[in-house]
Amino acid sequence: MPGRLSPLPRMTKPSLLELPPGVQLVYLAEGGANVIYRFVPSSHLAVEDESRQPFSSSSSSSTTKIPHDRDPLIENSAVPLPAIFKGKLLRLRKQTASDLPYKEIVANFNTKIRPLFPANELVDQTLIRLPTDLIPHCNESLRAEERDGSRPAKRHGSYLCLSEPFGLLITDMTVLNDPSAATLAEFKPKWLLQSPSAPASADRCRTCALREMKNRSARGGKEVRSFCPLDLVSERFEDVLRAATFVRRAGGGGSEYDRVRLAKILFRNPTLRNLLSKQKSFREVGLLGPEVLSRENSLDMTLRDCTMFVKIPRDELSPVEIRLGDLDLKTGAGGKAQYWRDLEHQLIDGGWYSTAGSDDSQKHECALSLSRDEFKGNGNGNGNGNGNGVRSG
Numbered sequence: 284m285p286g287r288l289s290p291l292p293r294m295t296k297p298s299l300l301e302l303p304p305g306v307q308l309v310y311l312a313e314g315g316a317n318v319i320y321r322f323v324p325s326s327h328l329a330v331e332d333e334s335r336q337p338f339s340s341s342s343s344s345s346t347t348k349i350p351h352d353r354d355p356l357i358e359n360s361a362v363p364l365p366a367i368f369k370g371k372l373l374r375l376r377k378q379t380a381s382d383l384p385y386k387e388i389v390a391n392f393n394t395k396i397r398p399l400f401p402a403n404e405l406v407d408q409t410l411i412r413l414p415t416d417l418i419p420h421c422n423e424s425l426r427a428e429e430r431d432g433s434r435p436a437k438r439h440g441s442y443l444c445l446s447e448p449f450g451l452l453i454t455d456m457t458v459l460n461d462p463s464a465a466t467l468a469e470f471k472p473k474w475l476l477q478s479p480s481a482p483a484s485a486d487r488c489r490t491c492a493l494r495e496m497k498n499r500s501a502r503g504g505k506e507v508r509s510f511c512p513l514d515l516v517s518e519r520f521e522d523v524l525r526a527a528t529f530v531r532r533a534g535g536g537g538s539e540y541d542r543v544r545l546a547k548i549l550f551r552n553p554t555l556r557n558l559l560s561k562q563k564s565f566r567e568v569g570l571l572g573p574e575v576l577s578r579e580n581s582l583d584m585t586l587r588d589c590t591m592f593v594k595i596p597r598d599e600l601s602p603v604e605i606r607l608g609d610l611d612l613k614t615g616a617g618g619k620a621q622y623w624r625d626l627e628h629q630l631i632d633g634g635w636y637s638t639a640g641s642d643d644s645q646k647h648e649c650a651l652s653l654s655r656d657e658f659k660g661n662g663n664g665n666g667n668g669n670g671n672g673v674r675s676g
């Protein structure tokens with residue numbers, strides 16, 4: 284049909300995209316609730332089947348990345364990739380217990396998230412109607428990949444939702460198809476300011492306190508070391524440099540040069556500043572957060588668990604692309620609101636907001652730490668909460 288070869292996708296109704304049948308998809312990654320596919324330009328297919336290229340993106344905590352490409356799902360190289368799909372990935376929804384239809388996810392994104400950030404600072408997501416046979420086809424493929432061992436074992440048994448008629452076109456922040464990009468740095472900035480219900484005497488921020496609690500309770504297990512989010516938004520370059528040390532890079536490793544360059548990018552970065560300012564505006568978290576039985580969405584918690592993608596070009600003069608993703612609105616439903624509140628009680632009652640009793644090596648990790656004397660009183664500007672009188676035990 285001539286329409287299928289059109290360079291533009293067909294429109295079913297104004298502004299609603301439709302994925303043309305026959306577009307080539309390749310499995311890229313999956314998390315608990317979504318599978319991400321990339322589009323393969325038809326001209327690329329001849330070599331695609333023979334030489335599986337290594338995937339060089341860094342991995343995020345919420346997504347499992349696969350170290351090699353898969354064969355295209357749909358064998359029809361006659362369909363050219365419409366221009367609108369360039370620089371995009373396709374996100375498909377898994378069947379999960381607490382899932383939301385994509386229509387609702389996009390409506391939330393459009394009304395709550397888009398107004399907060401410039402379009403070029405967001406991993407965009409646009410609803411796209413799927414061909415009816417696509418999801419069953421993808422599920423068959425996921426099962427085949429379980430049999431041949433190429434799907435991660437921990438993801439086995441979960442498949443795409445057959446009743447979801449839409450996918451999401453999302454901004455491709457991988458460096459796979461972008462020869463000008465050398466590195467993708469990917470991290471969660473987390474809580475860029477102290478919890479409003481932290482004890483007035485706290486010398487550890489919410490993120491460092493939680494990490495410490497988890498590390499202590501997982502004794503014998505693998506300790507997680509990471510940056511203090513307050514360092515990321517510090518006015519002192521050396522603080523940002525310290526934080527950048529922990530940021531993962533594509534392919535691991537990374538030279539001193541990379542670290543300094545990333546720190547220069549993050550230092551007084553407008554996107555980070557904007558995220559900090561939004562976290563200041565939306566501060567109903569900790570003991571000020573949703574009531575335990577709340578089923579409401581929490582924009583406030585969503586802003587504290589998003590992912591920052593930094594695509595760094597080889598050429599130092601080219602612009603750096605920085606976007607925030609993982610901004611599906613979090614909901615208090617399913618016991619989540621209760622969990623958030625319990626967590627804050629644990630942090631306070633367990634004394635995790637205090638470094639008292641910690642090893643010296645852990646004491647200075649947080650920007651609020653008293654043992655970081657040289658960083659104190661320098662106008663870091665992060666404070667230690669609003670001192671609402673809640674004391675640790």
Ligand SMILES: [Zn+2]
Pocket residue numbers: 487488489490491492510511512513648649650651
């Ligand atoms: Zn900290």
